Amino acid sequence: MDVAVLDRSAVSGNSHLHHAAPRTKLLAFALVLASIVVSTNLFIVLAVTFALLALIAAERLPARSMLPLAAYPALFAAVFAFASAPDALAAALIIAKAVTAALAAVTLMFTTPYPQVFAALQRVTPGLVGDALLMTYRAIFLLADKLADLTRAVRLRAGLSGAHPIRSAKATTRALGGLLLYSLDLSQREYDVLVLRGYSGRLKVAERPSTSPRTDRALIAGAVAILLTAALWRVYWISFIDYSWMPLAFALLCLAAALLLRRRNR
């Protein structure tokens, strides 16, 4: 999980999605998620996946970093699907739902700085939870870097070696123990900083307004269209089932067009 790439893209990116209001992106994410939840048709879920891929391609988002993150839940979903799905199609649907929902979440996080995402959550959660969310996300970067340094140090001292698995295990757990102590010291330092800055039980994040209202409108319209399509194929599935390939074909066309445009503008 390379959160540094995610954060760099969210803060320094300059696509249309980066200019949309965080609240709009959260609403669009919720609508897309609802479409995944209501859909029981593999073709419709795949259509949503390809629509999201088309958006990523059109907006020139860092797909190489996004796709592995979105594919990560597929591994765990595959175990559940293999164990419980009645047939191959149902198993494919379970995995497609996991990957599509993850792709939607990753698209949101790659285009929105995390304080803006958590600012919306802070309004509906207790103070301690909202502030802990902000602290957690910031600490992930620090701890991931520290763990990488510790592992590198252990490796340089030949602490990690395939020939000596017990010695390697001991070195790894000591590194984790060291990371734990470092974490607690870090929390003490964070506490000192909060006291110095006069923290009184609520970190305040100002919500950033949209700098592209047109993108906001397009985003909501697209998300509503996706949800309506999914709902239509769910409620009137007997009438529409023979035409399930149509949304998928449309999404594939959009992806092809986005890739062509991207190549032409390179």
Added chain:
Amino acid sequence: MSHIHIPDGVLPVWLWLGGWLVALALVWLASSRSGSVDVRRKVPLVGIISALVLVSMSSEIVPLAYHINLTVIAGVLLGPQLAIISAFVVQIVLALLGHGGVTVIGLNTLMTMTEMLLGWGLFRALIAMLGRKRVRGASAMATVVTLAITTTLLVGLVAVSGVTGATARETGALDASNLTFASPFSDGIIGVGLFSGGEQAHEPEPGVGLSRFAAIVYTLGPLGWLLEALVTSAVLGYVARVRPSLIFAGALAPAERIIPGDEAIR
């Protein structure tokens, strides 16, 4: 099994919505009870321990579809009230990084929370029975028992959801009959057998999926429990040697440092 690896839109609505409601009620209760005293110290601590759990979860052991969780360590360090808040924070960040699913945040929070609380309770009880010198043994036993219980909870959850057996469309769960349809691909354009089931697809035998799921979980699970127990006992054993107050008095207790090698001086 710190969280259920079941994607969005697979479990019935009543189940994940119920999970959200119960989790939010517990988080609100824990937050209101722990938020009144010394919030400034608790916010960084919850944030950093949650980040530590997230960093440990970020690398999976592929053949087992398992990742280290450190939830028992988090429970021991945070205590019951802060552990509930940490569990919620961890699941929100995981879902936003595409790992876990948004609709199942409630159920995942309950699972992680159960693991942290059980780990904390069992560790305290075992230390009281075995004495403070048996930190490694107590933490290993607490971890194995905790993970065995939460894995059983996961199997129970899947059984209650009814996802694996006859999956009624009205519940919002998967419906195999929706997935098998006459697509243009089955009429000779591309002869993929996957889509040729049609209306003749036989009903899955109820209970078969669940027993297969339980068999897989209970086969792969113990390897993960053992691994987690080894890591937890090594890390807590190390911390007990260098900073025992963290474990016996909790992370919010005043810091007490013992330089490695000087343990005998105490």
